[in-house]
Amino acid sequence: MRLILAKCVLVAGICAGTLSPAVAQGTSVGPSGLKIPRFVSLKSDRVNVRGGPSTDHKVKWIFRRAGLPVEIIAEFENWRRIRDSEGEEGWVYHSLLSGRRTALISPWQRTGTIVSLRDKPNEKADLAAQAQIGLQVDIKTCEKSWCEVSAKRHQGWLKANLLWGVYPNEEIN
Template sequence: MLNNLLLGSSRRQMIRILVGAICLASLLQGTLQGAEANSAVALPRFVSLDADTANVRRGPGVSHGIVWTYVRTGIPLEVFQEFGNWRRIRGSDGESGWIHDALLSGERTAEVAPWIDGHARLRSRRSVDGHVIAKLASGVLLRDFQCDGQWCQVEIGKPALAGYLDQSKLWGVYPGEKVSLSGNWPWLPFM
């Protein structure tokens, strides 16, 4: 009788272990499928922040601690990893963390890079010999721009200043990348 009870107990434990393993396998499969259900858009890529405030976390999920909070909408961020609805991003300062994709927009923005020495010069033409229209400080946000791989034509402010910036002076555009945003560009055509 004791032998049967022990055997029955062992059998119950085995069944519990088996059920636990099946549940764990099912959970892992769901997690992996969630990880595979990413955006299918190439990585890395630039996006912009679509919220006034957004928490950046240590890992992909609300259970991970907040590392910092962005408080400026529209800033360009580089997405270089995905996990389900979470995107691992890098800011212009090189720091990275995880943010929910609902807080991001596919709209491209750029900003004058923090690593430039002095100011970025907005020029009248695509040349270092072009007349300097304005000097832009690090962090100036650009929403209206398009780039040919070396120079970006931009429009900023009201009344608008229009001209060209050396593409290497911007964060939000890869070196050599051509960016043609939808918009009305009757001035300075080169695309």
């Protein structure tokens, strides 16, 4: 009975947003055994985001873009609380998420801004391609403060601080 009551209090606190994900989890590792927070991507081009961790909760909105990066900030059983690049939060069933790493190029910048991808992880390296902000890219690798990314048939290196979907100084192989 105490275990059920404790679970109810935990879920209520998470759903109400009164507990931070770290406090709600009590550790930086969730029930899945994976780190919290962490970035993942949407597996499907139709993903319901709910107000709480069950199908009993209403759908808050629907993502319609496979591969979009989201940040897992909490876990409850098979449900993941996610945050998108605009700061919106909700719950998604775990099987609708993928470990594939993607990112958005500088979604916080003004529309129409162009960024330069380089041949090597160096600001003075040759230009590999140019991309508009908001473009969704696949992350191939990140080292130090640079990430190698690709989109369609283009690839190049971009400073990690221009990507939403990568933590500062994160290494991705």
